[in-house]
Amino acid sequence: MSTFYDHFERHGHGKGLADHTTHYCPGCGHGLAHRDLAAAIDELGVQDRTVLINPVGCSVFAYYYFDVGNTQAAHGRAPAVALGHKLSNPDSVVICYQGDGDLASIGLAETISAAQMGVPITVIFINNGIYGMTGGQMAPTSLIGQRTTTSPNGRHPWMGQPLRVAELIAELDGPVYVERVALYDAKQRFRARKAITKAIRMQVEGRGYAFVEVLSECPTHLKATAVSAEEWIRTQMEPIFPLGVKKDRVVEPWFKRPARSFDPETVLALCGAEPADNGDGGGRAPRHPLGARDRSVKLAGSGGDGAQTAGLLIARAAIAEGFDATHIPSYGPESRGGTSYADVHIADLEVFNPSASEPDILVAFNAPSLARFAPSVPEGGVILYDSTVIKEPGEMPYNRRILGVPFTGIAAGLQRPMVKNLAALGALQAATDLLPAPRFLETLREVLKDKPSTLPVNEAAFAAGQRAVAGMRG
Amino acid sequence: MVPAQQLPNPMPATARDRPFLEPAYCKGCLRCVEVCPKGCIAPGTAVFPGTGLIPVELRLDACNGCGLCIGACPEPFGLRPESEVAHAAEAYCLKDPTELFGEKVVDGPPSRDQPAEAIALEDCQALVIKGTYASAIGAVLAGCRHVFGYPITPSTEGAELMAKMLPKLGGAFVQAVSEVAAVNMMYGAGAAGLPSMTFTSSPGFSLMLEGISYMIGAEVPGVFVNIMRGGPGLGNIGPEQADIKLACRGLGHGNTHALVLAPSTPQEMLDLTMEAFALSFRYRNPVVVLGDGYLGQMTGAVRLPARMLRPGLPAWSVWGDRAHRTNLICSIYLAEEDLEAHNLRLEAKYAAIGADEQRADPYRCEDARVLVVACNTPARMAKGAVETAREQGIAAGLFRPVTIWPFPIDALKEALPHVDHLVVVEASPGQLEDEMRLALSHAGITPPPITSVRRLGGILPQQSEILAGIRETQEVRV
Numbered sequence: 001m002s003t004f005y006d007h008f009e010r011h012g013h014g015k016g017l018a019d020h021t022t023h024y025c026p027g028c029g030h031g032l033a034h035r036d037l038a039a040a041i042d043e044l045g046v047q048d049r050t051v052l053i054n055p056v057g058c059s060v061f062a063y064y065y066f067d068v069g070n071t072q073a074a075h076g077r078a079p080a081v082a083l084g085h086k087l088s089n090p091d092s093v094v095i096c097y098q099g100d101g102d103l104a105s106i107g108l109a110e111t112i113s114a115a116q117m118g119v120p121i122t123v124i125f126i127n128n129g130i131y132g133m134t135g136g137q138m139a140p141t142s143l144i145g146q147r148t149t150t151s152p153n154g155r156h157p158w159m160g161q162p163l164r165v166a167e168l169i170a171e172l173d174g175p176v177y178v179e180r181v182a183l184y185d186a187k188q189r190f191r192a193r194k195a196i197t198k199a200i201r202m203q204v205e206g207r208g209y210a211f212v213e214v215l216s217e218c219p220t221h222l223k224a225t226a227v228s229a230e231e232w233i234r235t236q237m238e239p240i241f242p243l244g245v246k247k248d249r250v251v252e253p254w255f256k257r258p259a260r261s262f263d264p265e266t267v268l269a270l271c272g273a274e275p276a277d278n279g280d281g282g283g284r285a286p287r288h289p290l291g292a293r294d295r296s297v298k299l300a301g302s303g304g305d306g307a308q309t310a311g312l313l314i315a316r317a318a319i320a321e322g323f324d325a326t327h328i329p330s331y332g333p334e335s336r337g338g339t340s341y342a343d344v345h346i347a348d349l350e351v352f353n354p355s356a357s358e359p360d361i362l363v364a365f366n367a368p369s370l371a372r373f374a375p376s377v378p379e380g381g382v383i384l385y386d387s388t389v390i391k392e393p394g395e396m397p398y399n400r401r402i403l404g405v406p407f408t409g410i411a412a413g414l415q416r417p418m419v420k421n422l423a424a425l426g427a428l429q430a431a432t433d434l435l436p437a438p439r440f441l442e443t444l445r446e447v448l449k450d451k452p453s454t455l456p457v458n459e460a461a462f463a464a465g466q467r468a469v470a471g472m473r474g
Numbered sequence: 475m476v477p478a479q480q481l482p483n484p485m486p487a488t489a490r491d492r493p494f495l496e497p498a499y500c501k502g503c504l505r506c507v508e509v510c511p512k513g514c515i516a517p518g519t520a521v522f523p524g525t526g527l528i529p530v531e532l533r534l535d536a537c538n539g540c541g542l543c544i545g546a547c548p549e550p551f552g553l554r555p556e557s558e559v560a561h562a563a564e565a566y567c568l569k570d571p572t573e574l575f576g577e578k579v580v581d582g583p584p585s586r587d588q589p590a591e592a593i594a595l596e597d598c599q600a601l602v603i604k605g606t607y608a609s610a611i612g613a614v615l616a617g618c619r620h621v622f623g624y625p626i627t628p629s630t631e632g633a634e635l636m637a638k639m640l641p642k643l644g645g646a647f648v649q650a651v652s653e654v655a656a657v658n659m660m661y662g663a664g665a666a667g668l669p670s671m672t673f674t675s676s677p678g679f680s681l682m683l684e685g686i687s688y689m690i691g692a693e694v695p696g697v698f699v700n701i702m703r704g705g706p707g708l709g710n711i712g713p714e715q716a717d718i719k720l721a722c723r724g725l726g727h728g729n730t731h732a733l734v735l736a737p738s739t740p741q742e743m744l745d746l747t748m749e750a751f752a753l754s755f756r757y758r759n760p761v762v763v764l765g766d767g768y769l770g771q772m773t774g775a776v777r778l779p780a781r782m783l784r785p786g787l788p789a790w791s792v793w794g795d796r797a798h799r800t801n802l803i804c805s806i807y808l809a810e811e812d813l814e815a816h817n818l819r820l821e822a823k824y825a826a827i828g829a830d831e832q833r834a835d836p837y838r839c840e841d842a843r844v845l846v847v848a849c850n851t852p853a854r855m856a857k858g859a860v861e862t863a864r865e866q867g868i869a870a871g872l873f874r875p876v877t878i879w880p881f882p883i884d885a886l887k888e889a890l891p892h893v894d895h896l897v898v899v900e901a902s903p904g905q906l907e908d909e910m911r912l913a914l915s916h917a918g919i920t921p922p923p924i925t926s927v928r929r930l931g932g933i934l935p936q937q938s939e940i941l942a943g944i945r946e947t948q949e950v951r952v
Contacts, residue, residue, distance in 0.1 A: 004550045010802070013809075017524055020499055020551040026527065027503030031548025038550070048796040051666075054804070063802055065550060069792040071665040072804030074688045077658035080650065084662020084670065085794065087620060087646045092666070092794025110658070113651035186509055186542045219503070226503035258644040260619045262784040264593050270639045271611050273598035273778055294858075312773060316602045319775045325602075326740075327773040352858025353937040354772055354851065 003038035003047050004065050011064040023061055027226025029216025030059055032183045033126055033192070037097065038066065040197035044204055049093045051085050053078040057099035058132040076107025079114030082121045090257040093203055096123045101131050104140040104165050111165070115211065118174030120203040120255045123211045124196060125165060128218040129237060136221035141165070143240060148221075162240055166213040170246035176208035178247040182215040182238065184230035191243075206255035215241055288321055288436050290348055295434060296356040297344040299424070300373050301365025303331070304340075306421025310363070311342030313425060317435050317443040318346040326354040339369070346434070361432055363424050365407065366390065374400075384427050386420070388412075403431055403469060410464040419461035426465025437466065491539035493532060494556040497522055499549055500529035506543035506553055512536040515543055585797040588786035590617065595782055600775040605743040605765060606632035606673060608776045609699050610639070612747030613671050615778070617785035618697070619645025620670040622659035624652055624678055627711045628767045629701035632673035653678040657685030657696075664694035665803040667791025669751050671697040675767075676705050676717050686760055687726025690820070691805025693790075695754035699747065699763045701770035704932035712932015713767030715850055718905035721762045722879040729817050731824045733761045733831060734879040736849040740774040746876070748779065753831065755788065757823060764878065766901060768851040768934060827880060834882035835874040838864065839889040842871025844947050847886075847910060848899035849875050852935050856899045859940035870944050878906065881913035895947035896924045901934050923947075 012018030024030045041047050050068035054060055056075035063070035069092070073081040078096040086094045103111050103125050114121065130148055131137040138148040138155055140163045145154040155162075170178040177199055181192040192214055199210035215237050217229035224232060297314060299307035311327045318325035323346050330341045343356035362377050364370035364385040370393060374383055379399040387404030396402050405427040411420035422444075429437050441459065448455050493506075493515075500522075507515045507530060514537045518528040547553035595615075603611070610632045613621070621636040637647040650656035656672050663670035674682060679700045689696055702717045704710040721734045733753050735746040743765060750761040787793060792801045807813035837857060839845065844863070848856040853874040863870035873889055875882050898907040907926055914921050927943035929935045 017498055020496075021501070021525075022549060024548065026501035027505055028548055031550070031552075032546075035548070035550060048799055049794050051792055051794045053662075060806060063804065067799065069794050069799055070802045070804070071662065071792050072692070072802070072806060073661070074658060074684060077654065077661070077685070080655040080658035081662035081665070083648065084620070084622070084659040084664070085666050085792070086662075087648065087659075088663045088666035088668045088670075089794045094794070109651045110655050113655065117648075186545060189545050226505050227508045230505070230508070257646075260644040261642075262593060262617065262782070264595050264782060266642065267614060267782060268596060268598060268778075270642060271601065271614070271778065272603075273601060276597040276599050312602075315773055319600060319602050324775060327604075328768055329771055350857075351774070351854065352861065353855045354768065354774075355934065355936070357936055 003041045003067055005067045008064050011061065022065060024058065025220040027217060027219045027229065028058070029128060029183050029214065029218070030126060032189060033124065033196075033214050033216060034062065034065060036189075036193040036196045037095070037124060039193055040200050041068065043197055044200055046093045046200070046204055049091060051092045051094045053082045053085070053094065053096045055096070055098040055102040056133075057102050059097055059099060059126065060133070062097055076102050076105070077110055078102065078107065079110045079121065079123065083114055083117070083119060086119055086121050087257070090255065093200065094121045095200065096121060098123065098125055099132070100125070100127045100129065100139040100141045104163050112168070112172070115169050115209055116172045116174040118176070118209045120206055120208050120210075122199045122203050123209075124199070125211065125213040126216045127165070127213050127241065128216040129162075130218050130221045132218050132221055141241070143236060164241060166211065166241075166246045169211045174209050175211055175247055176249045176251045177202050177210040178212075179245045180213040180215065180241060180243050182233055182243055183217065184215070184233045188243070206253040207251045208249075208255070213241070215243070288439070290323065290346060292360070294345060294347040294351065295361070296359045297361040297363070297428070297434070298356040298359035298373055299342040299344070299363040299365075300369035301340055303338050305365040306418065307340050307342045307363070307365060310421040310425050311344045313440065313443055313447065314344045314346070314434070316447065317439045320443055321435055321439050323347060324349060324351050326351045328354055341369075361428060361434065363428060364390070365420070365424070382432050384424065384431060386424070401431065403427065403472060405465060405468045407465070410461055410468065413464070414457050414460055416457045416461070419458050422458045422461035423465035423468075426462035427469045428465075429462075430466040430469035491541055492534055492537050492556045493543050493553045494559045495530070495532055495553050496551065497529040498524055499551045500527070501525070501549065502528040502530060503548065504530065505546040505548065506530060509542045509546040511540065511542065512538065585789040585791070585801065587789045590786045591784040592781045593784060595778060595780060597780075598778050600777045602773060603740060603776055604631060604771055604773045605737070605740045605769045606699075606701065606771070607635050608740040608743040609673070609747040609763065609765075610635040611776075611778075612744035613669075613697065613751065614639060614643065615744075615782040616669060616748045616751035617783040618669040618671050618751060619643055620663045620668055621645070621647045621672065622650050622656040622663070622670060623647070623672045623674065624650050624656050626675045626678045628703060628770045629673040629675045629678075629699065631770070632699060636673075653681035654685065657682040657689075660696040661685055661689055661692070661694055664689065664696045665692070665792045667787045667793055669695065669697070669755070669785050671699065673699045673701070675701045675703045676714070677708065679717060679720065683720070683724065683726040685726075686732070687728055687730050688805050689760045690725065690730045690732065691728065692803045693758040694760070694803060695758055696760045697747065697750045697754055697763065698760060699765065701765045701767055703767045704930075710932045711767060713769070713851060713934055714901045714930065714932060715766055715852070716902040716905060716930070717764065718878055718902055718909060721764050722909055725760075729820060731827070731879060732759055733757070733827060733877060735761065735763050735833075736876060736878050737763065737765055737769060738850050738853045738874065740769070740772060740776050743769060744776050745779075757827060758790070759823065764850070766850045766852075766934070767932070772851070831877060832880050832882040832884055833876035834885040835876055836885060836889055837872040837874065839871040839873055841869055841892065842889065843869040843893060844895045844897060844944050845871050845873050845889060845893045846897045846899055846940065846944065847873045847875070847906065849878060849906060852899050852901055855935060855937045856940050858937040859944060862937070862941050863944045868944060868948060875906075878909055881909050883913040883917050886910070886913070887917060887919060890919065890921070894922050896921055897927060897940075897943050897947060898924060899927045899935050899940050899943070901929050903928060903930060
């Protein structure tokens with residue numbers, strides 16, 4: 001009896017009889033299931049490790065009685081709460097105790113997904129075919145024809161047919177053990193205790209998720225005596241909810257979680273952090289002149305043009321140079337193809353407005369992007385476009401430097417269509433001197449340090465882009 | 475003690491495995507009567523005064539100790555084997571079960587707070603990462619190893635990075651079946667006393683509100699990074715700030731509040747996420763990090779702190795061991811006076827947060843006559859507009875709330891005496907302004923005229939629009 005408290009101090013502040021009696025109605029199946037659960041925890045010797053997830057429903061107060069760690073969950077969410085507990089402390093023995101409204105109605109999604117995950121938790125499902133705590137409403141497991149306060153003329157099939165949860169759970173791949181038991185006579189009660197014990201053992205041994213459905217009496221809302229409620233379960237419920245083992249997979253213990261790691265080197269490596277440089281630490285070394293307090297660039301094209309990669313390269317290079325910089329992507333709704341715009345800002349000390357609604361420099365990879373954004377480039381700005389795909393740029397604003405560079409042509413010449421963004425970047429560097437070329441190339445080497453074989457072709461594209469612009473000057 | 479019903483002693487003192495019953499604990503359901511093969515148990519005839527129920531009567535002359543009646547009794551202290559019961563023969567009146575059933579095995583040592591441990595980090599170069607990544611790294615550095623989430627643009631990259639990092643740190647990222655499940659996994663991890671978090675965006679945050687109310691009610695920590703997008707409904711994935719109302723005034727049902735932090739740079743996404751964990755455990759309350767869609771996606775320079783944390787374990791946690799066995803995490807208080815007392819405790823906590831945790835970043839406020847109020851990315855645009863306004867000879871300043879709840883009214887109050895105009899800049903229909911007005915009203919301050927620059931639908935107020943808003947205040951004065 002040690003898994004029950006000696007005093008039910010949480011029940012009515014332990015005053016009077018509340019100290020030693022449950023809040024359940026006379027003859028309620030919950031009390032029997034509680035005794036089975038307590039006995040199982042005792043038998044397995046896991047009282048100190050047990051965390052009981054209390055549901056919403058009559059058994060919301062299970063924590064009045066069970067001398068184990070207790071967490072009370074929102075309606076239907078017990079399996080999610082249980083997973084939070086189990087993954088936090090894999091050594092704990094986490095038991096969800098839920099009723100039919102909780103488990104099979106509002107919490108069905110959590111029920112199914114937790115079962116399919118198969119993480120070893122134990123779910124005890126009390127199916128009494130009715131809502132107890134709220135006062136006798138129809139449950140997902142109510143029988144066809146059963147009169148409840150919300151099916152006063154009897155449950156009609158269009159109100160939903162009784163849900164056989166044990167069978168549903170057994171169909172899933174996650175669970176290792178699923179059984180439906182009852183409490184209506186001594187034999188069934190013996191089986192129930194055995195099943196609940198086994199379900200917890202499955203968890204203790206790290207074998208997997210186990211589920212026990214218990215057909216349980218609610219004499220109050222069946223408007224019956226305990227004994228006739230037992231009879232009702234046997235004659236009415238059992239034919240719809242057949243008893244027995246629904247799944248019993250032989251599984252070797254597998255659930256073993258590593259300890260949480262707080263090794264600083266591992267953490268820094270995962271963050272992609274590099275040790276600080278000796279000296280400037282990326283700080284206040286002499287910098288390339290920015291030419292203005294804040295410069296903005298918009299790279300606009302379709303997905304696959306590499307606008308985002310090029311934008312990020314500019315931002316990284318600028319930060320390495322000691323500036324502040326930001327990059328913001330903007331995509332169309334498509335996962336592939338579609339529009340793809342990158343806004344980059346570089347500032348001496350701090351980027352204020354990170355969006356490039358009036359970009360000093362526009363790089364357009366296709367005609368629609370050029371047409372859309374060229375008018376937003378202010379006077380004195382620079383517009384670079386891919387002259388391979390845009391044969392006729394159309395009317396362009398005055399007092400802007402407009403340069404058609406064959407990004408795609410350069411990349412095609414290098415047999416690598418992917419590098420047209422580097423050709424664009426080279427052209428941008430040569431046309432604007434936004435950042436020094438060696439800075440771009442150094443950043444490129446850093447970004448590609450895990451793919452060194454692709455470096456030469458990227459460098460070649462960058463150089464070709466630069467040359468193309470230089471040639472125009474000449 | 476309620477006197478027990480006087481019955482003739484039915485049990486010989488020497489019997490074993492026969493049933494023993496304290497009539498006060500019997501509800502008279504008669505399950506035992508039905509199951510007894512010897513007919514030893516009969517329905518009672520007298521109402522027990524303490525319960526109004528009729529306990530069964532045991533006449534055990536024919537009892538062979540089969541135990542079936544014990545197995546049929548639903549009450550923990552109902553029918554019990556006599557062998558378990560000390561002094562059964564003398565048990566005529568309701569006694570302390572300790573006396574009746576013997577002393578129980580004592581509990582383990584009481585749980586104590588295990589403090590977090592700071593671990594020094596090597597000095598590193600600035601990372602160039604997007605806001606959601608910065609937030610994820612901040613969480614890892616704060617010791618969070620459990621992340622639960624459901625994919626939603628524009629916050630998903632944070633979850634993706636966690637899915638990559640956490641398995642290598644003995645942690646877990648779980649993609650839940652929904653945001654509803656995700657928040658309840660956080661509730662479980664937080665109840666176990668560990669730091670946990672989620673990345674979400676507006677519609678997902680809506681779904682989590684029920685769980686947040688439970689977390690606040692049960693005083694469970696956890697960090698919610700909400701990268702706000704355009705709403706209502708499905709809206710779009712552009713940046714908005716229209717969840718300010720939800721985060722500050724609408725965290726589910728009941729009397730709820732949580733600290734709401736508003737970063738404005740990728741660096742702050744890291745710093746404030748780390749801070750959020752500390753605050754969440756300090757106050758045993760969820761903390762919301764509220765960013766806008768730009769901030770989630772924006773890449774910038776992010777420096778790592780000098781230290782990371784190995785979290786401890788709070789004394790209150792339901793960890794699942796002997797020391798923490800007596801703990802309970804729940805938000806149900808059935809008795810009205812208990813729930814009222816609980817709410818008053820929460821109120822005191824909210825008041826303490828309000829007094830101690832206001833944060834603001836005032837910029838050029840010392841002599842400002844036009845004070846722009848903005849948070850998140852719009853605060854960056856606002857800063858640019860303030861700079862330009864200053865160049866044009868307007869004494870403008872920026873007041874940037876870093877906590878939106880509590881609103882940093884003390885710092886605002888300091889800046890106000892010389893301010894002629896307040897201009898509230900936001901990507902929402904006035905939710906930030908409402909928070910400010912409410913705080914001003916509670917503080918008994920009559921503010922100068924308030925005008926606004928607002929954009930909606932996934933568009934942020936631009937620097938030029940904010941500058942126009944600042945200039946307008948000057949025209950009004952002339």
